[in-house]
Amino acid sequence: MTTTIAPPTTTEANPGYKWVGTRPVRHDGLDKVTGRARFGADLTLPGMLIGAVLRSPHAHARILSIDTSPAKAIDGVKAVVTGADFPMLESEAGEGGEGEVDFRDLCHNIMARDKVLYEGHALAAVAATSRRAALAALAAIKVDYEVLPHVIDVEDAMMPDAPVLHEDMITAGMDPAPETPSNVAARYLHERGDAEQAFAGADVIVEREFTTKPVHQGYIEPHAVVADVAEDGRAMVWCSSQGHFMVRTYTAKLLGWEPSRIKVIPAEIGGGFGGKTTVYIEPVATLLSQKAGRPVKVVMTRDEVFRATGPTSGSKIRFKVGARRDGTIVAASGWLAYQAGAFKGSPVELGVMCMLAPYNVPNFHLEGFDVVNNMPKVAAYRAPGAPMAAFASETVLDEVARALDMDPLEFRMANAAEEGVKAVYGPRFRRIGYRETVEAIRDHPHYSEPLGSNQGRGVASGFWFNFGSVSSATVHINEDGGASVMTGSPDIGGSRASMALMAAEELGIDVYRITPIVADTESIGFTDMTGGSRVTHATGMAVIEACRTVVADLRARAAKIWDVDVDDVEWVEGRAQHVEGNHPPLTTEDLAETSARTGGPITASASLNARGAGVAFSTQVCDVEVDPETGAVEILRYTTAQDAGRAIHPSYVEGQMQGGVAQGIGWALNEEYLFDRQGVMENPGFLDYRIPVASDLPMIDTVIVEVPNPGHPYGVRGVGEVGIVPPMAAVANAIHDATGLRLEELPMSPVRVLAAISANGG
Amino acid sequence: MSSTPVTATINEDQVEFLCQSDQTLLEALRDVVGLTGVKEGCATGDCGACSVILDGRLTCSCLVLAPEAAGATIFTVEGMAGPDGLHPLQQSFLEGAALQCGVCTPGFLVAAKSLLDRRADPSESEVRYAIAGNLCRCTGYDKIVRSILTAAEDMKKAAEEKEKV
Numbered sequence: 001m002t003t004t005i006a007p008p009t010t011t012e013a014n015p016g017y018k019w020v021g022t023r024p025v026r027h028d029g030l031d032k033v034t035g036r037a038r039f040g041a042d043l044t045l046p047g048m049l050i051g052a053v054l055r056s057p058h059a060h061a062r063i064l065s066i067d068t069s070p071a072k073a074i075d076g077v078k079a080v081v082t083g084a085d086f087p088m089l090e091s092e093a094g095e096g097g098e099g100e101v102d103f104r105d106l107c108h109n110i111m112a113r114d115k116v117l118y119e120g121h122a123l124a125a126v127a128a129t130s131r132r133a134a135l136a137a138l139a140a141i142k143v144d145y146e147v148l149p150h151v152i153d154v155e156d157a158m159m160p161d162a163p164v165l166h167e168d169m170i171t172a173g174m175d176p177a178p179e180t181p182s183n184v185a186a187r188y189l190h191e192r193g194d195a196e197q198a199f200a201g202a203d204v205i206v207e208r209e210f211t212t213k214p215v216h217q218g219y220i221e222p223h224a225v226v227a228d229v230a231e232d233g234r235a236m237v238w239c240s241s242q243g244h245f246m247v248r249t250y251t252a253k254l255l256g257w258e259p260s261r262i263k264v265i266p267a268e269i270g271g272g273f274g275g276k277t278t279v280y281i282e283p284v285a286t287l288l289s290q291k292a293g294r295p296v297k298v299v300m301t302r303d304e305v306f307r308a309t310g311p312t313s314g315s316k317i318r319f320k321v322g323a324r325r326d327g328t329i330v331a332a333s334g335w336l337a338y339q340a341g342a343f344k345g346s347p348v349e350l351g352v353m354c355m356l357a358p359y360n361v362p363n364f365h366l367e368g369f370d371v372v373n374n375m376p377k378v379a380a381y382r383a384p385g386a387p388m389a390a391f392a393s394e395t396v397l398d399e400v401a402r403a404l405d406m407d408p409l410e411f412r413m414a415n416a417a418e419e420g421v422k423a424v425y426g427p428r429f430r431r432i433g434y435r436e437t438v439e440a441i442r443d444h445p446h447y448s449e450p451l452g453s454n455q456g457r458g459v460a461s462g463f464w465f466n467f468g469s470v471s472s473a474t475v476h477i478n479e480d481g482g483a484s485v486m487t488g489s490p491d492i493g494g495s496r497a498s499m500a501l502m503a504a505e506e507l508g509i510d511v512y513r514i515t516p517i518v519a520d521t522e523s524i525g526f527t528d529m530t531g532g533s534r535v536t537h538a539t540g541m542a543v544i545e546a547c548r549t550v551v552a553d554l555r556a557r558a559a560k561i562w563d564v565d566v567d568d569v570e571w572v573e574g575r576a577q578h579v580e581g582n583h584p585p586l587t588t589e590d591l592a593e594t595s596a597r598t599g600g601p602i603t604a605s606a607s608l609n610a611r612g613a614g615v616a617f618s619t620q621v622c623d624v625e626v627d628p629e630t631g632a633v634e635i636l637r638y639t640t641a642q643d644a645g646r647a648i649h650p651s652y653v654e655g656q657m658q659g660g661v662a663q664g665i666g667w668a669l670n671e672e673y674l675f676d677r678q679g680v681m682e683n684p685g686f687l688d689y690r691i692p693v694a695s696d697l698p699m700i701d702t703v704i705v706e707v708p709n710p711g712h713p714y715g716v717r718g719v720g721e722v723g724i725v726p727p728m729a730a731v732a733n734a735i736h737d738a739t740g741l742r743l744e745e746l747p748m749s750p751v752r753v754l755a756a757i758s759a760n761g762g
Numbered sequence: 763m764s765s766t767p768v769t770a771t772i773n774e775d776q777v778e779f780l781c782q783s784d785q786t787l788l789e790a791l792r793d794v795v796g797l798t799g800v801k802e803g804c805a806t807g808d809c810g811a812c813s814v815i816l817d818g819r820l821t822c823s824c825l826v827l828a829p830e831a832a833g834a835t836i837f838t839v840e841g842m843a844g845p846d847g848l849h850p851l852q853q854s855f856l857e858g859a860a861l862q863c864g865v866c867t868p869g870f871l872v873a874a875k876s877l878l879d880r881r882a883d884p885s886e887s888e889v890r891y892a893i894a895g896n897l898c899r900c901t902g903y904d905k906i907v908r909s910i911l912t913a914a915e916d917m918k919k920a921a922e923e924k925e926k927v
Binding site for chain 1 (some may be wrong): 866
C-alpha cells in the first residue's frame with residue numbers, strides 16, 4: 001500500500017514555529033480562576049426584572065385557551081407574553097449551527113401556539129420585580145388543555161397509526177411523495193455500487209440492530225440572558241451562546257425586527273457542546289423587556305435545561321457489513337431512524353454520512369429517517385449524528401474482524417480511507433490522517449498491556465467533517481507595540497489562546513503582548529457560530545490574514561522611514577529589517593510609536609468564508625472490567641489518538657480529546673432520558689441523569705497526531721468534536737472482549753449488562 | 763415578606779446583608795452580596811458549582827438557607843487569591859490547562875482547597891473522590907486531577923522550604 005502522507009509528529013518535536021505548538025497560560029484564565037469572569041447569569045442592571053417561563057406539563061396537548069389576566073393582577077408583575085405576541089412566520093430555512101434551522105419551527109419551539117408538543121414546551125412568560133412574584137404569576141395563568149395521545153419511541157412514531165404531531169408534515173425525499181401526513185419528516189439515501197449483489201460475494205456477513213436513547217449535552221451553565229430594550233426600540237442582549245451573531249439573527253427573525261436594532265454582547269459561556277447553537281429564552285426576554293420598558297433577566301433552572309433544551313436524538317439502527325476472507329469490506333447497508341424531537345431536523349443524515357467515512361467501501365446502501373416525536377427539539381451535540389451511527393458500525397466491524405480472526409486495528413488498516421479515496425459522503429479525500437490514528441493506537445504501550453480476569457479491551461474509530469464558514473478578525477497594534485486581536489467567536493474552551501498564538505507567530509511578538517478579545521455584534525464583522533470545530537481553522541484564518549495585512553503595513557512604514565522600496569524590507573521576529581542591513585531594524589514598538597507620522601494607527605481587518613476545512617479522525621482504545629455480580633462496568637484505562645492537523649495549543653487540543661471521550665463514556669454507560677407513560681421526563685436533574693464524575697474515570701491518555709490540513713496555513717484541522725464518536729463502540733467492544741456478549745442498547749448500565757449476562761446463562 | 767439581617771464572615775470580611783427566609787445562601791451570595799464567582803449549575807446540590815467552605819466544611823451553598831449563615835465563616839473563590847498573588851491551586855489550574863469553559867472552576871478550586879486544607883499529600887484516588895461532588899463536562903477531569911496533585915506537591919515543597927529558613 002502506498003501513501004504520500006508524512007509520518008505523524010508531535011508539535012513539540014516539530015521545528016519551524018516559535019509560538020504555534022507551545023502551551024502558554026490562556027489569556028482569559030486569570031478571570032476564570034478568580035471568579036471575575038462574567039457568565040450569562042452574572043449581569044445585573046439597574047431596575048432589572050426577573051423573567052420566568054410557563055411550561056407544558058403534557059407531552060402533547062391542544063391549547064384551548066390561555067388566560068393571563070390573573071397573572072397580570074399580581075403585585076410586581078410588569079409584563080406577560082404568550083405565543084400570540086410573536087409574529088406568525090412562514091416556514092423558512094436558515095443557516096443553523098450544524099444543520100438547517102426553520103424559523104417558523106424555531107419560533108413555535110420557543111413559544112407554543114395552538115399545541116404543546118412536549119413536556120416542558122414553553123407557552124407563556126412573565127417578568128416581575130422578583131423571582132417570587134414571577135413564579136406566583138406563572139402559577140396564576142390559567143391554561144385549558146385537550147390532552148392528546150403522544151409518542152416518544154422512534155419506531156412507534158413511524159407507525160401508520162401513530163399520533164401525528166404536525167398535520168402538514170409530508171415526508172421529503174420519497175418518490176412518489178406520500179399523500180398523508182406522518183411523523184417522518186424526511187428520508188435520506190446515500191448509496192454506491194450494488195450492495196445487495198456485493199453481499200453475495202462476502203465470506204462473512206454480520207448484521208445487528210441497535211438502540212440508543214436521547215442524551216443531553218449537559219453543559220454546567222444553564223441558559224441565561226439579560227435583555228434591555230430602550231425607548232427607541234433598540235435592544236441590548238447579554239447572553240452566553242455559541243454565537244452572538246446567531247442570537248442577533250435568530251432573535252430579530254423571530255420578533256420580525258431588523259437585526260441592526262439588536263446588539264448582542266457575548267458573556268463567557270459555561271459549556272455548550274452544540275446545545276447553545278440556537279435560541280430559547282433570548283427572544284422571550286427581549287419581548288418581555290420591550291413590553292415592560294425595563295431590563296429583564298431570564299435564567300433557566302437545570303430542570304428546564306433538561307426538559308426544554310438539547311438533547312440529541314435517540315435512535316434505532318440496523319447495520320450490516322460483508323467482508324471477504326482477506327479482510328476486505330465488500331458491502332455495507334444501514335437503516336437509521338433518529339428522533340428529531342418536536343420539530344424536524346434530527347442529525348440522521350450526518351450520521352449516515354459519517355458512519356463509514358473512515359473506510360474505503362465500494363458498495364453501500366444507507367437510508368436515514370428524520371422522525372418527529374413528543375420530546376424537546378434536538379439540538380446539535382458534538383459531532384451531531386455521528387456517535388450513535390458509529391456505535392452501530394464500529395461494533396459490527398469489530399465482530400467482522402473477530403469472525404475473520406483478524407486484529408481489529410489491522411482490519412481497519414486494511415480498509416482505511418486515504419488521500420484520493422472517494423468518501424462515502426461524496427468528495428475525494430485530500431490528505432487525511434485516519435491510518436495514522438490507527439497506527440498510533442496500535443503502537444501505544446496500552447494496546448499490548450496484559451489484561452486480568454473479567455477485563456476486556458475494545459477499539460473503535462470515528463470521523464467528523466469539521467466546518468469552515470464565515471469569520472471576521474481585527475488586529476490593532478497598540479502604541480507600545482502590543483496587539484489586540486478581536487474576533488467574533490465565543491471562546492468555549494481556549495480559543496482566545498489559539499488566536500493569540502497564531503497572531504504571535506505571524507506578528508513575531510510575544511504571545512503575552514497580544515490581547516485576544518471576543519467582540520460584540522457592533523464591534524466586529526459577522527462571524528458564524530463556535531461550532532463544527534471551525535474556530536481555530538476559520539476564525540484562525542481571519543486572524544492570520546489580518547495579521548499579514550498588518551505586517552505588510554508595518555513593512556511599508558519602515559520603508560517610508562528609511563526611504564527605500566518596500567520589497568527591500570523583511571519582517572523577521574517582530575522587526576522590520578532592511579535586506580542589505582543598511583538601516584538598524586525597527587521593532588513593532590518603534591513603528592507603533594511613530595505611526596502618526598507614517599500614516600496613522602496600524603490596524604487591519606479580515607473577513608472571509610473559510611474553505612478547506614480538514615476532516616478529522618480519531619481511534620481509541622478502552623479497557624474495562626465487568627463485575628459479573630452487578631453488571632457494573634469500570635473504565636480501567638483509556639487512550640485516544642486524534643488527527644489535529646496542527647495543534648496550535650496542545651493542552652487545549654488534549655482537553656478537547658479528553659472531554660469528548662468523557663462525554664462518550666457517559667453516553668455509553670449512564671446517560672439517557674427516561675420518560676414515564678405520560679411522556680414526562682423522569683430524570684431532569686444531575687442526580688438521576690448521571691454524567692461521569694471524577695471517581696468514575698481514569699486518566700485519559702492522548703496522542704495528538706499531526707497530518708497537516710492542506711487547506712489551512714498551519715495545517716489546522718478542527719479538534720472539538722470527533723473525540724465523542726468512537727467511545728460507545730470502544731466500550732461495547734471492550735465489554736464483549738471481557739464477557740463475550742454483544743450489547744446492542746445504550747446506555748450499557750449495570751441493569752442492561754446484568755440482564756445480558758443472565759440471558760447468556762451467566 | 764420581611765427580611766432577615768445576617769452577619770457573617772465572608773472571605774475574612776465582616777459582612778452584613780439582608781435576606782429572605784426562603785432564600786438560599788447561594789442566592790444571597792450572588793444576588794445580595796455580589797459574589798458571582800459562586801455559580802449556580804443545578805440548585806439541587808448535584809453539581810458543586812456553588813461550593814463554598816462553610817465553617818470549615820465543603821458545602822453546596824444552594825442547599826443552605828441564607829439565614830442559617832448567621833455567625834458563620836464562609837470562604838468563596840473570591841477569597842482565594844491574596845495580596846501575594848494567586849493560590850497555588852489557581853496557579854496550577856492555569857498552568858495545567860485544568861479549565862475549558864471555566865464555569866465549574868470556582869467550585870473545583872474551593873473543593874480542592876478544602877481537600878488540601880485537610881490532607882496535604884492526597885493520592886490520585888483521594889483527589890478523585892474529594893471532587894466527585896463537582897461536575898465538569900468539558901475536561902474529563904484528567905487535567906483537573908493532575909493540577910490538584912501538582913498544587914499539593916508545590917505547597918508541600920513551599921512548606922518545607924519555609925521550615926528550612
